[in-house]
Amino acid sequence: MVEADEERTTSKLCVDGLTIRYGETVALKDISLEVRPNEIFGIIGPANSGKTSFLRAINRMDEMTEGMHVSGRIDLDGEDVRTWRNVYALRRRIGVVFPLPVGLPLSIFDNVALSPRLRGINDRAKLEEIVERCLRRAALWDEVADRLDSLGSLLSGGQQQRLTIARSLSQEPDLLLLDEFSIAVDPVTTMRIEDILKELREEMTIILVTNLVQQARRLADRTAFFLKGDLVEVGKTEDLFTRRVRDRRTTDYLEGRFG
């Protein structure tokens, strides 16, 4: 479903014929789609549709996963991610937010400073500046500014999820992957994070996997619908919700007839 060749160069992420297997099980079948720069690209679909596997293939986490096999092409800025010699440099460009918040068992400061330190930044003043900026952008600074030394892994779920976002931002990514970020987060925090995402769109491309159809409707510029490993539909989000869709399964899912 790659639209036209001249758009290939302008797309942020161009996926062509992506198939993901776990041993004999096929998680994703021959997916092709493109994600445009500075858009929020929503992916919806019921559980076991291959949404998470899709995200894992982008930053090559399949290499750390026993039995996960990826074939096909994923171009980031026109360059196949498989051909990146330095997979760590690739991963540094891609921020990831997990379904369950992962505050690392480090202090709040060290959580956010980890990625800069991995890049070799050790200057304390510089680190402090990065930590404050990222925590502010993740709307967490005011709550933790006076206890940056306490453990990030003991924050509340909503705070940990914003900490995870701050940590991703400290990578200075140009692509941000969010995997059902709101399932362990209260509604108020969810709304705050959604607002953050709308601002972040100015600076980076966001892929938002969500189990909440309405969240995709609120945020995503374009949305793809995954079902049991198939890409059923991809297009402008408003088209999806105004029933200008080609596939009956999409309308069924959107209207809550299954999934």
Place this chain on the structure above:
Amino acid sequence: MNAFSATDLDSANKRREHAFRLLFGAMTALLILPVLLILGMLVWKGHSIFSFEFFFTNPRNGMTEGGIFPALIGTLYLVTVALFASVPLGVAAAVYLSEYAPDNLLTRLINLAIINLAGVPSIVHALFGVGAFVLFFNFGTSILAASLTLAVMTLPVVIVATRESLQAVPQAFREASWSLGATRWQTIRRIVLPNSVSGILTGVILEVSRTVGETAPIMFTGATFYVAFLPTSVFDQTMAMSYHLYTITTQVPGVPEALPFGVALTLIAIVLALNSVSIAFRMILRGRKKW
């Protein structure tokens, strides 16, 4: 009869509940009893020998008098050298098995081998030590040969304890770290090891306490009946607490009764002290919840 009054089944269950509670309690008492008896016996018969002289002088008069100083120091030597050999090796192997090795047939065979190594009788380790370290590497009967034999014997304990504490660190932490662009080693050093170090220490201390009491692995490889001088290098032979206890109870006539009991009590005290340190570590670990 109303809905809350006991039925026949209820009272039968109640009786059974009492019976099983009693049974399990009795079993526990049965377990503790021998330990208390042994300790009590040792204290009762051995405490009279404790003195400055007992701990800090050489044996005299054909081992029937004097102290245990060279054996005490010898045991310290043996354990320390064994630690230097087994801890780096064991921790490194555990890190590889837990963090790097793919889950394939080879890895499973290695894991199986480690478990089996833990089940090998200590006398077999002793013979291996004689063949490998004393003869093949030509270390002679020495502290080095004895310590390496002890190290080989306790390696499985270190590996298993380390691997388990590494695997107690949630996988999600590794995934988060990797997706930040960290290498496996950066993840191990910054996230995994700092959060498993208490567990590793616990394993190490358990290993030490086991090493202290072993007799068979050292009796052919480095422990000696009597030396007047403290060891000056790892190629010297040495006395050791466990072997000393063995010799004065079986090889030497005319040893006063309190002497072997005093030696045994000292040995057990060292082991219990080390185990207490290990328990303290674990309590600190539990108290400091990190996720």
